[in-house]
Amino acid sequence: MQEQVIHHLALRPGGLYVDGTYGRGGHAAAILDALDETAQVWLVDRDPEAIAIARDRHANDSRCHICQANFSELGDRLRAAQLEGHVNGILLDLGVSSPQLDQANRGFSFMRAGPLDMRMDNTQGETAAQWLAHVDERALVGVLREYGEERYAKRIAAAICQARNEGDLPEDTLALAKLIATAVPRSEPGKHPATRSFQAIRIFINGELEALDALLGDVCALLAPEGRLVVISFHSLEDRRVKRFIQRNSQVGDLPPGAGMVPPEKRPRLRRIGRAYRPDPEETVTNPRARSAVLRVAERLS
Numbered sequence: 622m623q624e625q626v627i628h629h630l631a632l633r634p635g636g637l638y639v640d641g642t643y644g645r646g647g648h649a650a651a652i653l654d655a656l657d658e659t660a661q662v663w664l665v666d667r668d669p670e671a672i673a674i675a676r677d678r679h680a681n682d683s684r685c686h687i688c689q690a691n692f693s694e695l696g697d698r699l700r701a702a703q704l705e706g707h708v709n710g711i712l713l714d715l716g717v718s719s720p721q722l723d724q725a726n727r728g729f730s731f732m733r734a735g736p737l738d739m740r741m742d743n744t745q746g747e748t749a750a751q752w753l754a755h756v757d758e759r760a761l762v763g764v765l766r767e768y769g770e771e772r773y774a775k776r777i778a779a780a781i782c783q784a785r786n787e788g789d790l791p792e793d794t795l796a797l798a799k800l801i802a803t804a805v806p807r808s809e810p811g812k813h814p815a816t817r818s819f820q821a822i823r824i825f826i827n828g829e830l831e832a833l834d835a836l837l838g839d840v841c842a843l844l845a846p847e848g849r850l851v852v853i854s855f856h857s858l859e860d861r862r863v864k865r866f867i868q869r870n871s872q873v874g875d876l877p878p879g880a881g882m883v884p885p886e887k888r889p890r891l892r893r894i895g896r897a898y899r900p901d902p903e904e905t906v907t908n909p910r911a912r913s914a915v916l917r918v919a920e921r922l923s
Contacts, residue, residue, distance in 0.1 A: 622853060622898070622900050622904070622911065622914055622916055623647060623648060623651050625898055625900075625916055626648055626651070626712060626851055626853070626916070627651050627652065627655060629849060629851050629894060629898075629916070629918040630652065630710040630712065630849050630851055631710070631847075631849055631920075632652065632655045632656060632709075632710065633709055634655070634656055634657040634659070634660065635656070635657055635659035635660050636656065636660055636661075636709035636710065637660070637661045637662075637663075637704065637707055637708050637709050637710075637845075638652055638656075638660070638661070638662050638663070638708070638709055638710045638711075638712070639662075639663040639665065639695065639699070639708055639710070639711045639712065639843075640652065640662065640663065640664050640665065640712050641665045641666075641692035641695060641711060641712060641713045641836065642665070642666060642692065642712070642713055642714045642715065642718075643664045643665060643666040643671050643672070643674075643675050644666065644668075644671055644714060644718040644719075644720070645671065645674060645718060645719075645720055646664075646671075646674060646675060646678060646679075648712060648714060649662065649664055649675070649679075650678075652712075653679075653682070653684065653685075656684065658683075658684065660684050661684055661686065662684055662685050662686070663685075663686045663688060663695075663699075664679060664685055664686070664687045664688065665688045665689075665690055665692055665695065666689065666690075667689065667690060667691045667692075667741050667742045668718075668721070668741050668742060668743075669689060669742065669743070669744055670720075671718070672687060672688075672689040675687045689742075691742075691832050692713065692832060692836050693828075693831070693832035693833075693835035693836055695711075695836055695839065695843070696835070696836065696838075696839030696842070696843060699843055704843075705842055705843055706842065706843070706844070706845055707845050708843045708844050708845060708848055709844075709845055709847075709848045709849070710844075710848055710849045710850075710851065711836075711840065711843065711844065711848075711849070711850050711851070712851045712852075713833075713836070713850075713851070713852045713853065714853045715829070715833065715852065715853060715854050715855060715859045716829075716854070716855040716856070716859070717729050717741070717823065719910060721741070722910075725794070726738070727739070727743065728748070728749060728794055729794075729819070729823060730794060730819075731794055731795070731797070731798035731813060731815045731816070731819050732813075733794065733795070734793050734794060734795045735793060735794045736748070736750065736792075736793060736794075737749040737750035737753065737791070737792070737793060737794060737797060738750070739819075739822060739823045739826045739827070740826060740827065741827045746826070746827075747826065748826070749822050749823070749826050750790075750792065752822075752825075752826060753781060753785070753790060753797075753822075754785065754790060758778050758779065758782040759778075761774075761778040761781065761782065762774045762775055762778040764821050764822065764825045765777055765778060765817070765818055765821045765822075766821075767821070768820065768821035768822075768824040768825055768830070768858065769817035769818055769820050769821025769822075769824075770817060770857070770858070771817040771818055771821060773804065773805050773806070776804045776805065776806070777801050777804045777805065777818055779804070780800055780801070780803065780804035781797075781800065781801075784800060794819075797815070797819075798813070798815040798819070801814060801815040801818050802814040802815060820856065824858070829859075830858060830859070830862065833859060833862055833863075834862065837862065837863070837866045840866075841870060841890045841891065841921065844921035845921065846921055846922065846923040847920055847921060847923075848920070848921045849894070849918060849919070849920050849921075850867075850891075850918065850919045850920075850921075851916065851917075851918050852916070852917050852918075853914050853915070853916050854914070854915050854916075854917070855913050855914055855915075856913065860897070860915045860917070863917050864897075864917060867891060867893050867917060867919045868893070870889065870890045870891040870919070871889050871890075871891050871892060871893045871919070872889055873887055873888065873889060888922075889922060890921065890922055891919040891920065891921060891922060892919065892920045892921075892922055893918075893919055894918035894919060894920055895918060896917075897915050897916070897917060898915070898916040898917070898918070899914070899915065899916075900912070900914050
């Protein structure tokens with residue numbers, strides 16, 4: 622959705638922009654191409670491999686500030702740089718990137734044999750394998766339900782815990798996917814039975830929804846007047862949060878009965894730009910992974 626992203630960011634040649642999910646840099650390159658030499662662009666990602674690529678490509682570009690961080694930390698980082706209220710655009714392309722999915726050693730894909738890692742920053746934190754080795758069955762059910770919306774969460778959790786108790790806990794992605802498939806009595810047409818479980822475990826391991834909530838809580842303070850928030854989501858849990866955040870901040874807050882005027886703290890802080898945007902049909906043909914993408918945009922009010 623590169624063209625839509627560039628359009629909705631409403632780029633100003635000398636503006637300050639934040640790409641909170643650099644990935645492999647497609648969006649960042651397009652943003653930089655549209656800016657002049659006075660602009661600033663923060664290139665942020667929690668994945669060390671993504672940051673290495675960013676440094677290789679942009680280390681000599683004086684406009685770029687390259688930062689390995691979870692985007693949940695952006696508020697603190699930008700405040701420390703005295704940039705709060707000066708950001709003209711924030712872009713988030715949520716979820717796992719195509720290169721992460723394609724690299725079997727990262728452990729995100731149930732289509733390739735790899736270690737059960739699933740960490741976006743694979744230098745810290747628990748791997749999926751380490752977590753599955755000790756998680757309580759009831760807690761596992763909760764994760765599968767909350768983050769994967771998995772209807773067979775109890776069956777899957779029971780199968781995983783039984784395998785663990787028998788000393789046969791899967792050690793790689795294909796083995797885990799196979800175990801999950803045996804626990805699912807009926808899979809969705811065209812969808813692998815392990816899809817929702819892998820999504821749930823990945824989201825939990827990386828604290829993805831908590832990170833999104835943290836950044837959304839800072840967005841209104843970070844953006845300059847008329848600054849844009851552009852978010853691409855790939856599943857309903859993310860998109861629902863972004864949609865509700867924009868709705869909540871685009872409305873007048875609750876007022877006491879008989880209030881004659883709206884106090885500043887109750888006034889809308891954002892203006893919704895359109896509703897939900899989808900990829901062009903041509904893009905879904907050349908890039909099938911874009912099919913589930915949803916783009917939402919909001920603009921900071923004065």
